[in-house]
Amino acid sequence: MSKQILVTGGTGYIGSHTVVELQKEGFDVVIVDNLSNSRIEVLDNIEKITGIRPAFEQFDLAERDKTDAFFQKYPNIEAIIHFAAHKAVGESVGKPLMYYRNNLVSLMNLLECMKKYDVANMVFSSSCTVYGQPATLPVTESTPRQEAESPYGNTKAICEDIMRDFCKATDSLNCIALRYFNPIGAHESGLIGEFPVGIPNNLVPFITQTAAGLRDELKIFGDDYNTADGTAIRDYINVVDLSKAHVVAINRLLNNKNKKNYEYFNVGTGNGYSVMQLVKTFIEVTGVQLKYQVVERRTGDIEKIYADTSIANNELGWHAEKSLEETLATAWNWEKNVRNID
């Protein structure tokens, strides 16, 4: 019988791509999502890609009774991938309690249920935001974490600590935190992708929406950083490559290959690209003109960050495969599909 995996936030951006990769590997997926930042139609599109409609339960994991009732209804869950969380940096500054309550309580409810219902394994969505601006690059897993720039970032650091401490106290539990760099792109089918509500905060959705005519121009936040062209540098990771890292992490846990019962890995490409390089590559790959203007730096942005991926590569046996060019083409393909552009 195929192994049953709970994917929280499974109708969201990274969640939906991970559901597809899990189903392709033969896992039986159950999604829990409250649809606060995603759409139910994603289930149809997952089914179009894989031929399998995942089971779906709509509720809020911050509600303890509902979370408990879920595990009674699904007694065969073997592992959890926990994506469901608020993730807008700017919003978290204005509504810190909303972020702390949602992101921390939902994790604690899940961990409690894991103990109660004997679910041993969890993969958690963390972020390179926990490193802040590192003194040396690339960032390894032993690079020290720094105080978070935002309540959102702090929830990721605190959630990591909660898992670490609960794993220490609970031998039967196994958790892996994946620290994502900058996930971009979409599934090659163009059926699932990133669907931001309102004005996008992230660079690539802003670029594709500008190219599609929804926004007048891209604002490049600062060209006076200490980088070759003055714009900030990030490690942009293809969302399907990132999703595959989750499948690898789940198999590591299910096959008892983990070395400790709490582990964490950087998931990036190892390459840093500047905002200007990304914009120019997008124009080259798509042939679409993009209006842009350099403006002031955005508050809280760091100058440059990219991953040392050797531990993920050697220990997990996972590698990022897709080039920036291919990835930006998939982002544009998705935007065109969503906006009905030929």
Ligand code: UDP
């Ligand atoms: N960025 C930009 N214009 C935008 C959005 C982002 O110049 O409209 C820059 C941002 O300053 C950063 C990079 O693009 O240097 C990536 O930003 P994003 O918000 O996608 O990710 P994060 O800041 O979390 O790394």
